[in-house]
Amino acid sequence: MRVLDSHLHLWDPELLEYDWLEGPLAFRFADTELEHARLEHATTEKSVFVQAETVEDRFLDEVRWVTTMAEPLGIVGIVAGARLDRGSDTVAHLDGLAAEPLVVGVRHNLQGEPDGLAVSAAFVTGARDVAQRGWSFDACVRADQLPEIARLAGAIPELRMVLDHLGKPAVGTAAEPLAPTSEWVRDLDELARHPEVFCKLSGLPGEAAGDWDAGQLVPFLDAAADAFGPERLMWGSDWPVSVIGPAEEGDPHAPADGSPTYQYTARSRWADAVAAWAADRGHGVDAIMWANAESFYRTDARPTVFTDPAPRRRGILGWLRG
Template sequence: MRVVDSHLHLWDPWTLEYDWLEGPMAARFAEDELFEEQLPGVTEEVSVFVQAGTVERAFLDEVAWVESVADAAGVVAITAGARLDSGAATAEHLERLAAHERVIGVRHLLQDEPHGTASSPAFVDGAKLVAARGWTFDACVRAEGISDVTALADAVPELRVVLDHLGKPRVGTDAAPLRPSAEWLRDVHELAARPLVHAKLSGLPAEAGGRWAEAQLTPFLDAALEAFGPERLMWGSDWPVSSFDTAYQPGGRARWFRFVDSWAQSRGVSSDGLFWSTPLAFYGIR
């Protein structure tokens, strides 16, 4: 079995500056730590690195650092950090990113931005520059922000967008699970009506606080399948973020992989598509 992990984070707070890492997360998670979390029964494994929340002034430094560990970590592509609403500064930043051959897309982290940010004129202008380069955009929002991603997809219909973590729905915990809300279901289906938008089966363990049950999360995967169809879904580990509860939990990446693989088989979803060909095609990885 071949696997592209479409959502991998690496970080090193002794090399780069982050303003969100604290407690047990404020440690190095890079090639050596990832080696201990290889997936079981996989013949070939590569990853797409997704920017890990460095401070803005370190966006380019993060790309350079990831490049330095990429071969050892199996990273074949980089989704770099970028602000898309900064006009000429955005254009200059994208030009500098283009000097790095592994960069295939960007992420402007939207989850803490005011509603409407992604559909603002300045942001749309930046997104058009991304699309013009043939790059992708990772949309990381909380559930209430999914409609903003839909507005962006309408404003820049040529932009290939992927919804990270299914839009971070409220899933509850293993002890007190929540069903998919009517609002989340409505917004996911509306977004999925845009044909270039994909979605990642990723991040739900983190939304559950690291303690999750298969029966708890299955309805969210089923809803994503109904909305996007199997051809626009891809798997991502969200490692190491989704391997934490109160502390780092070794084996969390493999557990999520086994669960999604089992779910896919039970639903007749092609493992080769979900884990390999869809992310390769979306990100334009050769």
């Protein structure tokens, strides 16, 4: 099975600043750590890096840092951080990103933003500029924000957009699962009416706080397939955000107090769960695990980028600023 992970994060708090990292996530997750989290059943593995919400003035530095690791890690595209409501500053930032050959799209993380921002005049103008550059937009929103994203899609029908994490519905836990709500299904269906909007099968293990099983999440995958059709679905790991939870059985490093910890096999388990679901439903495993993401992000047309890996650790702060 070939896999193109449509939603991979990397970060290093020693090199870039992050205001949101805490607990088991407040450590380095980069090249070495990813090599230890490779997918067990993937014959070929590539990834699209999605911005990890470093502080705003380091968005471009983040792109440059990830580019240094792209070739050995199999990263074929970068979804860069961008604020789309900054007017001329947004244009200047997008111009800077245009010089980075691996950039395929941008993400303005909307899940913590006030209602109405995504359909404000400033944001729509910035998003329209993204579309004109041929890039895509990753929409990371809460379930209650789905109608707003549908309005954005209606305002800019030419904007290729992908919904991260199915809109973050409440899924419960393995022991106490929740069914999809009628409101979430309704709003997902409405968003899917826009043909340029895709959906990532990602993030649900994180919404379950790492306490999940495949059967619990199948109804949400089915709802996404019913709304978008399998041709607009793509798998994403949301690594390492979605691999934090109760210690896995046999973990010799499990915290004695039972607190959440890193789950070593969770990335592979999520890939296997979605692939098994797709096969069972006859949706086309290769499309969901590889081809749809390749087509959406246009990574098959990206040039090969070779970089000097020497600055990866020592002296990288000065190199990034340069």
